[in-house]
Amino acid sequence: MRFISFICALFVLSACSGGGGNSNNGEYPQENISIVIPYGPGGGFDTTVRVFAPHFAEKLGDDVTILPENIPGTGGRRGTTTVYREDPDGYTIGILNLPGLVLPSILGEQVDFQLREMSWIGRIESQNYVLLVQAESDIQTLDDFIAQDEFTFVSIGYGTTVLAAIQIAAEQLGLMSKNPKFLTGYSGTSDQLVALVRGDGNATISPISTAYQYVRSENLRPIAVTGESRSSYFPDTPTFEELGYSGLTPLNVQRSLAGPPGMDPVVLGKLREAFLQTMESPEFLEAAAQAQMDVAPLNGDLAAQEIENNFQYYEGFRANLSNPNQL
Amino acid sequence: MFEPLLTALSYLFSDGLNFLYLALGVVVGVLFGIIPGLGGATAIALLLPLTFGMSPEQAIVLMGGVMGAVSAGGAVTAILLNTPGTAPNAATCFDGYPLTKQGKAGLAIGAAASASAIGGMFGLFILAAVLPVAKSIVLWFGPPAFFMLALLGLTSLTVSSGNMLRGLIAGCLGLFIGFVGYDEIGGTERYTGGVDYLWDGLSIVPVLIGLFAIAEMLMLFVKGGSISESGSQEKIRFTDTVQGIKETLKNLKIVASGSAIGSLIGAVPGIGGVVASFMSYSFASQITKDNSKFGKGDIRGVIAPESANNAKDGGGLIPTLAFGVPGTAEMALFLGVLILHGLNPGPMLLIEREYTIFVLILTMLGATILSTAFICIAAYYLVRIAYIDSGILIPSVISVSLVGAYAVHNTIGDVFTAAFFGVLGYLMIRFDYPRITLVIALVLCSLMERNYTQSMIMFEGDWSGFFRDKTALVLFLFSAVALSIPMIQAFRKKRQHPDGTPG
Numbered sequence: 001m002r003f004i005s006f007i008c009a010l011f012v013l014s015a016c017s018g019g020g021g022n023s024n025n026g027e028y029p030q031e032n033i034s035i036v037i038p039y040g041p042g043g044g045f046d047t048t049v050r051v052f053a054p055h056f057a058e059k060l061g062d063d064v065t066i067l068p069e070n071i072p073g074t075g076g077r078r079g080t081t082t083v084y085r086e087d088p089d090g091y092t093i094g095i096l097n098l099p100g101l102v103l104p105s106i107l108g109e110q111v112d113f114q115l116r117e118m119s120w121i122g123r124i125e126s127q128n129y130v131l132l133v134q135a136e137s138d139i140q141t142l143d144d145f146i147a148q149d150e151f152t153f154v155s156i157g158y159g160t161t162v163l164a165a166i167q168i169a170a171e172q173l174g175l176m177s178k179n180p181k182f183l184t185g186y187s188g189t190s191d192q193l194v195a196l197v198r199g200d201g202n203a204t205i206s207p208i209s210t211a212y213q214y215v216r217s218e219n220l221r222p223i224a225v226t227g228e229s230r231s232s233y234f235p236d237t238p239t240f241e242e243l244g245y246s247g248l249t250p251l252n253v254q255r256s257l258a259g260p261p262g263m264d265p266v267v268l269g270k271l272r273e274a275f276l277q278t279m280e281s282p283e284f285l286e287a288a289a290q291a292q293m294d295v296a297p298l299n300g301d302l303a304a305q306e307i308e309n310n311f312q313y314y315e316g317f318r319a320n321l322s323n324p325n326q327l
Numbered sequence: 328m329f330e331p332l333l334t335a336l337s338y339l340f341s342d343g344l345n346f347l348y349l350a351l352g353v354v355v356g357v358l359f360g361i362i363p364g365l366g367g368a369t370a371i372a373l374l375l376p377l378t379f380g381m382s383p384e385q386a387i388v389l390m391g392g393v394m395g396a397v398s399a400g401g402a403v404t405a406i407l408l409n410t411p412g413t414a415p416n417a418a419t420c421f422d423g424y425p426l427t428k429q430g431k432a433g434l435a436i437g438a439a440a441s442a443s444a445i446g447g448m449f450g451l452f453i454l455a456a457v458l459p460v461a462k463s464i465v466l467w468f469g470p471p472a473f474f475m476l477a478l479l480g481l482t483s484l485t486v487s488s489g490n491m492l493r494g495l496i497a498g499c500l501g502l503f504i505g506f507v508g509y510d511e512i513g514g515t516e517r518y519t520g521g522v523d524y525l526w527d528g529l530s531i532v533p534v535l536i537g538l539f540a541i542a543e544m545l546m547l548f549v550k551g552g553s554i555s556e557s558g559s560q561e562k563i564r565f566t567d568t569v570q571g572i573k574e575t576l577k578n579l580k581i582v583a584s585g586s587a588i589g590s591l592i593g594a595v596p597g598i599g600g601v602v603a604s605f606m607s608y609s610f611a612s613q614i615t616k617d618n619s620k621f622g623k624g625d626i627r628g629v630i631a632p633e634s635a636n637n638a639k640d641g642g643g644l645i646p647t648l649a650f651g652v653p654g655t656a657e658m659a660l661f662l663g664v665l666i667l668h669g670l671n672p673g674p675m676l677l678i679e680r681e682y683t684i685f686v687l688i689l690t691m692l693g694a695t696i697l698s699t700a701f702i703c704i705a706a707y708y709l710v711r712i713a714y715i716d717s718g719i720l721i722p723s724v725i726s727v728s729l730v731g732a733y734a735v736h737n738t739i740g741d742v743f744t745a746a747f748f749g750v751l752g753y754l755m756i757r758f759d760y761p762r763i764t765l766v767i768a769l770v771l772c773s774l775m776e777r778n779y780t781q782s783m784i785m786f787e788g789d790w791s792g793f794f795r796d797k798t799a800l801v802l803f804l805f806s807a808v809a810l811s812i813p814m815i816q817a818f819r820k821k822r823q824h825p826d827g828t829p830g
Contacts, residue, residue, distance in 0.1 A: 040656075041372045042663025050667060054379070070372075072736060074509075074526040152785070157511025183784050185512040185777045190651040190673070191596075198466045200785060213651075217674030290669040323514035325784065 028090055028267045032065045033057075035257070036094035038079025040072040048124060048255055049095050051291050055284035059274035075159060076100055077111060084113035088260040090267035093121060098254040100161045102310045106318055107159060115307050119263035122275040123256040123298035123306065127207040128227035129165050130234065132220045134196060142224050142243050145203070146173055151180035152201035154192050158184055158323045162192070164314065165226075165251050166205045171320045172240075172247045182324035196220060207253055208233050209292055226251040250313050254296075256303045272300045335685035338384060345388050348381075349690060352392020353697045357705075359393075360400020363540045363724075364532055364731015366413040367397040367657035375664060383668035384683060388690045390664055394657065395447060395694025398600070398636045399702055402439040406629070407432055407712045408554070408724060410540035414531055415600025415636045417763050418608040420539065422621065422628025427713050429624055430555055436706040437571020438626050439633045440699040442582055445575065446634030447695035449586035450593065450641025451688050458677060458684065461649040467798045468595055470781035475793065475802035476595060477775035480602045482806040483609045484767050493760045501765035504529060505772025512780050524740035531601075531770060533732040533741040537748025538755070538762045540728040544721045545753040553720070555713040568706050574626045581611050581627050582634045589635030593642025596652045600639045601770050605763060607635030613812060637695065641688075648672055648684060 035053060039045045046068070053066040060066075071079035076097050083094035096115070105111050133139045139148070153170065155163045163184055170180050183201045186192040189210045196204045197219045212233045214220040222237040226248050230239055240248040257275065259268070278284050279297035288295050298306065314321070339345050352374075359370040370393045378386035401412030406423030419439060426435040457464060468476070485494055507518045508528030519525035547554065575582060585607040592603035611631035612621040621628050646652045651672040653659035665672050670680060677684065702709075712720070732745035755762050786792030793799050 040659070041368075041375070042653075042660040046663055047666050050375070050379075070737075072527075073738070074523055078523060158514035159509075159511075181784060181787075183781055185781050188652070194465060194650045194652055195469070198469050200469050200781070213671055213673035213675050217678075219674060291667055292669070292671060325512050325780070326514060 028264075028270055029060055029064050031091050032067050033060070033091050033093065034067045034069045036079050036083050036092065037068055037070045038072065038076035038082075038094065038097070039070065041070050045095055045097065045255060046070065047291055048293055051287050051293065052124060052278065052284065055281055055287070056274060056278045059277040059281070060270070075104075077104065077113075081112045083258070084118065084260055086260045088119065088263040088267075090259060090263060090271060093257055093259040093271070095124070096256055096258050097161070098256060098306060099164070099310045099314055100253070102307070102314055103159065103161065103164055103321075106311075106314050107321060109159070114261070115258075116304075116311075117261035119259040119261060119268050120300045120304040120307070121257040121259065121268070121271045122279070122300050123254055123296065123303040124279075125255040125294050126252050126296035126298075127209060127254075127294045128225055128231060128252050129205050130208045130211050130225045130231070130237065131169065131203065131205050131223040131240075132193070132196060132211055132215075133203050133223060134199065135215075135218050135221045137202070137221070139221070139223065142173075142238070142240075142245075145223050146175065148202075149178060151175055151178060151203060153180060153182050154186060154195040154201035154204045155182060155184045156186050156188065156192055158325070161253050162189065162205065162207075164317075164321055167320050167324070168251065168317050169205055169248055171317065172245055176320075184325055193220065209294055250309065254306060256298075256306070258303075268300070275300070331682040332685050332689075334682045335689055338682070338686060339388070339689060345385065348385055348389040349392045349693055350697070352389045352690075353396040353694050353701065356393040356396030356694065357400035357698050357701055360397040360412045361403050362731060363404055363408075363410050363412055363728050364536050364734060366401070366532070367394055368655075368660050369734060370397065371657060371660040371664065375660070375667070378664060378668070381668075383665075383670055384686050386664055386668050387683065387687050390661055391687050391690030392694045392697075394640055394661065395691035396698035396701075397657070398640065399440055399443040399447075399633075399695070399698045402443065402629075402633050402636070403436060403702060403706075403709055406435045406439060407709065408540065409543045410724070410728075411535060413600075414535055414766075415604050415639065416632075417535065417539070417601055417766060418604040418632035419629055419636075421608065421632075421763075422623070422625050425622070425624035426626070426629070427554060427710075430713075431567065431624070432555070432710040432713050433565070433567025433706055434571040434574065434626065435629050436710065437568035437703060438574045438629050439571070440568075440702040440706075441572040441575040442585070442630040442633040443637040444695050444699040445582050446586040446589055447637035447640065448692060449583070449634070450590045450638030451692050451695075452641070453590040453638070454641040454644055455685075455688055457645065458649075461645045461677065462674065464594060465596075465646050465650055465652070469796065469798075470778040470785060471793050471796040472798035472802060473595070473778035474775060474782055475799040475806070476598060477771045477778065479802050479806045479809070480598070480606065480767060480771050481775070482809050483606050484764055485810075490759070490761075494764050497755065497760045497762070497764040498768040501768025502772045504534075504765075505769045506776075508773075512777060524738065528773065529744055529769070530735065530741065531766070532735045533744040534748050534769065535766060536728045536732045537745040537750075538752035538766065540724060541745060541749025542752025542756055542762070544724050544728075545749060546756055547717045548721055551717055553714050553716055565707055568703050571626070572703070575630050578627055578630050581615070581631050584610060584614070585631045585634035586638040589638030590642035592635075593639030594645045596643075596646045598774065599655050599770060600636055600643075602767060603639045604632035604636040605767055608632045640691065644687070648676060649674065 035049050037045050037049050049068045053068055057064045057066040071082050080101055086092040139145050153166045155166050186195055189206050192204055193214050208231050215222055222234045224240050225231050225237055355370050359365040401416035402419050404410050404412035405416040405419040407427055409420045409424035411417040423435045507525055509516050509526050588607045589603045592598050608631045612618045643658050647658045653662050662672055729742050732741045752762055
């Protein structure tokens with residue numbers, strides 16, 4: 001991919017020098033822009049970028065092409081580091097995971113990027129979480145759920161946003177005295193939901209849109225959702241806030257765009273403007289709805305503020321986030 | 328069931344463009360299958376942007392063409408160069424390559440292609456048949472069953488490697504390499520030495536490229552000449568390929584068992600085709616009476632893994648479609664294509680879009696047949712590879728392989744991995760250690776460990792839980808039987824020759 005983009009870049013460069021009198025002389029953007037996806041092709045972040053990119057390119061200018069570039073590895077950190085170290089010329093930006101990239105430094109792992117320094121363009125998506133049990137269980141309400149004696153939460157591995165959400169929920173709902181088990185290690189959210197259907201455990205927490213199908217097919221039952229208001233997917237399911245557990249309201253997972261630190265304000269301004277235009281474009285919104293994205297736009301300043309909020313929120317639970325299955 | 332099938336059929340025939348997409352998918356699939364390192368996942372990733380303007384069904388036709396064709400293409404390289412074109416073709420090398428050395432490459436390719444076609448059709452038939460009950464099949468396999476399945480894989484590995492001690496050493500090496508990386512449950516890094524590249528563990532494709540493609544070229548470099556040891560170019564005849572097809576039809580029992588193993592293993596997410604085709608190979612070598620030629624150029628050793636290899640695609644779609652849980656990298660990408668087109672894989676897809684799924688099944692069926700025909704015809708030209716002088720072949724194969732290794736994740740680390748395993752692979756050939764055993768142990772390692780740990784958390788440390796899980800118990804019994812077969816055979820031989828003369 002990089003090779004191809006290199007060739008394309010060469011092509012564009014030679015076209016510029018050969019043509020001489022380019023109409024948008026010296027103005028950004030003149031080259032292809034790559035959006036780094038720190039995860040493999042086919043996943044949620046990949047889909048978001050592939051839906052978003054063509055509409056974003058349109059708003060940036062007539063001849064702009066955006067190249068999605070997958071740089072997977074180390075749970076999203078490798079791609080993020082790549083963006084962080086790139087030249088802040090506006091030709092390389094990335095789609096970043098919150099709180100996925102905040103968690104490693106809170107858990108005491110080494111990271112080679114500073115999220116607070118990066119040039120935030122805007123937030124595309126935000127998904128709230130839902131607490132789920134098996135549809136065939138007797139649990140109907142959050143009170144029923146808490147009243148149980150045994151808890152086995154199925155989850156993706158340690159260091160992921162989902163496990164952190166489960167650990168924080170277990171603490172806030174006052175379950176820790178009952179010694180809940182955390183059955184970690186599943187390879188993805190769908191995998192984890194199937195594990196709950198199968199009965200490997202008796203509860204889990206998952207991003208809402210992934211869980212939706214399993215609820216509709218009557219395999220799983222939603223008990224409560226995070227966020228300030230009820231989810232359009234589950235209008236009958238109460239929020240944790242309504243039920244008196246407002247500590248769980250901020251739990252969500254966000255997908256935001258950012259560039260390397262120190263980006264030229266003019267360039268950043270153009271990106272931010274095109275971003276907001278894209279977020280209002282009916283064509284984009286239609287494509288996003290088809291791909292079942294949870295579009296929740298925030299402008300660059302507010303998206304940057306979310307980083308601060310995330311650090312504060314998860315820092316507060318640091319003691320609860322240690323590995324439950326430490327050997 | 329028949330109404331959506333007919334709707335799907337009439338959809339496919341309603342628009343000539345569908346056939347164009349199918350043909351494009353098949354050609355890309357075969358080519359990506361043939362080139363080591365590039366596989367179905369790369370092909371789907373590259374074609375994905377092309378589908379933006381298409382309807383969901385058109386995208387499915389294109390991707391179905393790729394998925395139905397890739398594994399058949401991979402057999403060609405396995406047979407001609409002793410290098411699996413895609414990972415699951417590794418077991419095809421065992422007998423395919425010796426056949427090439429004997430100047431029977433056409434025969435082997437014909438057999439592989441036709442076995443692939445029948446296996447592929449079998450797998451898709453199984454898929455169509457079990458879709459209504461797909462849910463319960465996926466639900467049979469919890470962590471204890473996964474662990475036992477990995478154990479079964481390792482058992483059949485030990486049993487079928489000719490020299491058990493060397494097989495065990497290679498297997499242990501594979502397990503050891505499999506431990507490298509971040510342990511998701513324990514939350515620690517293991518043997519990474521702080522190197523970021525090793526955090527995710529070694530991925531299988533560059534390891535395979537090294538162990539097979541590069542090692543083989545080193546071998547050829549030392550030997551000199553060309554791959555084929557007998558005969559000259561004049562011996563290439565189209566009738567060889569036809570003869571290969573006949574061989575497949577003669578050995579329908581092996582095709583059937585291979586297809587069954589392929590669909591079953593394919594349906595279990597995370598195990599993948601390498602294990603499926605290997606288990607089919609080892610099963611075939613155990614059930615056939617005269618198995619002395621296995622590993623030395625027995626055509627049945629090509630038929631068995633190839634039938635399993637294509638059947639696994641049908642099986643692999645069961646968890647992908649029914650639960651959105653992909654079994655392989657290729658399926659993960661296909662899942663992305665579906666989501667992008669607004670089809671959310673999961674329990675509701677089967678109920679609400681039955682006709683779309685039949686479009687997929689029919690397309691893959693078409694792709695299976697088309698790719699077989701394509702390969703059989705191309706075999707006439709492809710077998711010449713075996714007669715190319717090493718001075719031309721070695722640099723071409725090594726450069727394509729290294730680019731292939733780089734292309735998987737765009738990481739230079741993968742190129743070094745391929746080079747390292749190239750040297751290791753050469754040493755393993757030189758000192759007669761089975762390379763495939765290392766590969767399978769590497770594939771199964773993380774699966775086995777993770778599911779063991781998960782099971783122990785579920786059982787609260789009481790290991791007898793493995794025998795209370797029904798699926799796990801059945802798989803354990805299979806392992807026990809597999810282990811006892813060689814002992815029973817040895818015992819019988821002893822009774823036939825009580826004086827101790829070898830049988």
